[in-house]
Amino acid sequence: xxxxxxxxxxxxxxxxxxxxxxxxxxxxxxxxxxxxxxxxxxxxxxxxxxxxxxxxxxxxxxxxxxxxxxxxxxxxxxxxxxxxxxxxxxxxxxxxxxxxxxxxxxxxxxxxxxxxxxxxxxxxxxxxxxxxxxxxxxxxxxxxxxxxxxxxxxxxxxxxxxxxxxxxxxxxxxxxxxxxxxxxxxxxxxxxxxxxxxxxxxxxxxxxxxxxxxxxxxxxxxxxxxxxxxxxxxxxxxxxxxxxxxxxxxxxxxxxxxxxxxxxxxxxxxxxxxxxxxxxxxxxxxxxxxxxx
Amino acid sequence: xxxxxxxxxxxxxxxxxxxxxxxxxxxxxxxxxxxxxxxxxxxxxxxxxxxxxxxxxxxxxxxxxxxxxxxxxxxxxxxxxxxxxxxxxxxxxxxxxxxxxxxxxxxxxxxxxxxxxxxxxxxxxxxxxxxxxxxxxxxxxxxxxxxxxxxxxxxxxxxxxxxxxxxxxxxxxxxxxxxxxxxxxxxxxxxxxxxxxxxxxxxxxxxxxxxxxxxxxxxxxxxxxxxxxxxxxxxxxxxxxxxxxxxxxxxxxxxxxxxxxxxxx
Numbered sequence: 001x002x003x004x005x006x007x008x009x010x011x012x013x014x015x016x017x018x019x020x021x022x023x024x025x026x027x028x029x030x031x032x033x034x035x036x037x038x039x040x041x042x043x044x045x046x047x048x049x050x051x052x053x054x055x056x057x058x059x060x061x062x063x064x065x066x067x068x069x070x071x072x073x074x075x076x077x078x079x080x081x082x083x084x085x086x087x088x089x090x091x092x093x094x095x096x097x098x099x100x101x102x103x104x105x106x107x108x109x110x111x112x113x114x115x116x117x118x119x120x121x122x123x124x125x126x127x128x129x130x131x132x133x134x135x136x137x138x139x140x141x142x143x144x145x146x147x148x149x150x151x152x153x154x155x156x157x158x159x160x161x162x163x164x165x166x167x168x169x170x171x172x173x174x175x176x177x178x179x180x181x182x183x184x185x186x187x188x189x190x191x192x193x194x195x196x197x198x199x200x201x202x203x204x205x206x207x208x209x210x211x212x213x214x215x216x217x218x219x220x221x222x223x224x225x226x227x228x229x230x231x232x233x234x235x236x237x238x239x240x241x242x243x244x245x246x247x248x249x250x251x252x253x254x255x256x257x258x259x260x261x262x263x264x265x266x267x268x269x270x271x272x273x274x275x276x277x278x279x280x281x282x283x284x285x286x287x288x289x290x291x292x293x
Numbered sequence: 294x295x296x297x298x299x300x301x302x303x304x305x306x307x308x309x310x311x312x313x314x315x316x317x318x319x320x321x322x323x324x325x326x327x328x329x330x331x332x333x334x335x336x337x338x339x340x341x342x343x344x345x346x347x348x349x350x351x352x353x354x355x356x357x358x359x360x361x362x363x364x365x366x367x368x369x370x371x372x373x374x375x376x377x378x379x380x381x382x383x384x385x386x387x388x389x390x391x392x393x394x395x396x397x398x399x400x401x402x403x404x405x406x407x408x409x410x411x412x413x414x415x416x417x418x419x420x421x422x423x424x425x426x427x428x429x430x431x432x433x434x435x436x437x438x439x440x441x442x443x444x445x446x447x448x449x450x451x452x453x454x455x456x457x458x459x460x461x462x463x464x465x466x467x468x469x470x471x472x473x474x475x476x477x478x479x480x481x482x483x484x485x486x487x488x489x490x491x492x493x494x495x496x497x498x499x500x501x502x503x504x505x506x507x508x509x510x511x512x513x514x515x516x517x518x519x520x521x522x523x524x525x526x527x528x529x530x531x532x533x534x535x536x537x538x539x540x541x542x543x544x545x546x547x548x549x550x551x552x553x554x555x556x557x558x
Binding site: 026028029052053072073074075076078079081082086087090091092093097099100101102103106109110121122123124125126127128129130176177178179180181182183184185234236237240241290291 | 323324355356370371372374375382383384385386387390391393394417423424425426427428429430431432433434435436437440441462463464465466469473475478479480
């Protein structure tokens with residue numbers, strides 16, 4: 001084991017312009033926003049994003065002009081409706097979209113995790129997705145049944161936000177959590193994995209329950225500490241989403257040019273994640289914390 | 294007791310077709326009316342069926358099997374969802390997707406931005422050009438629902454923007470177009486069973502065409518047709534939907550949804 005603890009900025013610098021990036025989290029949960037904001041500050045461009053149900057991270061990166069393409073099952077703001085920047089960019093043809101259903105997207109991440117170039121999936125015939133040319137037919141060599149094939153997710157880098165981890169990059173989840181996501185599968189299939197965590201814990205704490213280390217240090221390229229790193233979304237068991245700030249985000253995104261001002265205020269004119277938390281206000285952040293245990 | 298609301302009529306109609314021993318899937322919905330249609334009405338229907346005739350009906354709500362629905366908080370924050378009591382949540386959501394593809398669900402509930410004559414659904418994009426005129430959310434697992442759930446039920450308010458002759462994008466394949474059918478594509482059964490709306494109930498003919506089967510009390514045929522962009526088949530001897538029995542109304546109002554958290558809007 002070697003120390004992989006870096007600053008948020010150093011961790012984000014492992015993602016390069018032009019990369020295909022798998023982005024973790026689901027709906028408003030555990031969106032890797034501290035890392036995404038840093039990608040905006042570093043002026044990364046031309047990313048292709050691969051996501052499960054994504055919200056804030058995709059909308060932020062698209063709104064900042066960092067993204068050229070997206071593949072996944074969903075982009076939206078959950079309770080708040082459409083993701084405004086993503087929606088506008090797609091309608092203008094600025095971001096290319098490849099829609100996948102959940103079983104296909106799961107198979108893509110699993111194929112990567114298994115080291116396979118593709119996986120067969122049960123065909124969902126007759127849909128607009130299944131008739132695209134990236135969907136191929138494959139015949140089961142045992143039964144002769146015709147299946148569909150989907151190529152493995154080939155992410156150059158993967159960014160996740162997580163609950164806790166040690167300085168070596170052993171990433172720990174709580175025994176009780178919201179498990180409605182595919183972060184574990186994304187991590188397993190990653191090639192350059194960058195993880196922000198709510199807090200860095202002593203190695204001696206994690207080793208007592210090794211089965212709660214869902215991502216081992218061998219997989220991790222860099223780990224950084226980013227408390228409230230999914231704000232204004234939530235990190236289940238630690239804090240809830242900030243509804244007022246989500247509304248402000250959506251309102252800014254809906255106005256032509258409105259998101260540039262929002263980005264200047266919350267990202268570009270803010271030195272780093274710590275300065276952002278100071279600007280939001282520690283009291284406001286504390287009020288979002290949920291009861292532990 | 295006051296007359297049944299449209300939401301109660303919808304929930305009762307659904308509860309009547311749910312059977313003992315079935316496993317039903319309910320999504321986690323968003324907010325406002327969309328929440329009522331995707332979550333509120335289906336959950337009330339499933340609970341009502343459990344109380345009245347299907348004690349062993351099982352519910353999978355979002356990522357949670359057999360959720361405790363005895364108390365539904367008014368606001369579903371992340372923490373309320375994290376701490377919701379239930380029998381099981383999978384280690385990752387891929388396992389639930391596997392259950393879907395394996396055909397382990399009997400019933401699911403679907404809403405969509407566009408629904409066509411043949412029960413095909415679109416939740417992905419409006420517009421048929423290179424770029425969409427309106428980008429919607431994506432696909433989620435709705436394609437799997439219509440492919441692999443035995444009896445999906447469509448739950449939607451009647452609107453001529455929603456009920457269209459042909460969807461712009463086939464997110465989810467219902468019965469195709471009369472030429473390309475489920476059978477010709479190799480599906481083994483399935484397909485939407487009912488369309489439960491705020492004014493009337495529909496099913497599908499053997500060739501997969503949407504068919505009006507009954508009108509809610511006080512609703513006319515004209516009311517319904519003026520809110521659809523295509524003229525559906527109409528069952529012979531079109532009748533008024535049965536009202537909600539008082540015992541069912543009492544169960545909904547006093548036991549299942551006393552705070553009106555599920556059927557508010």
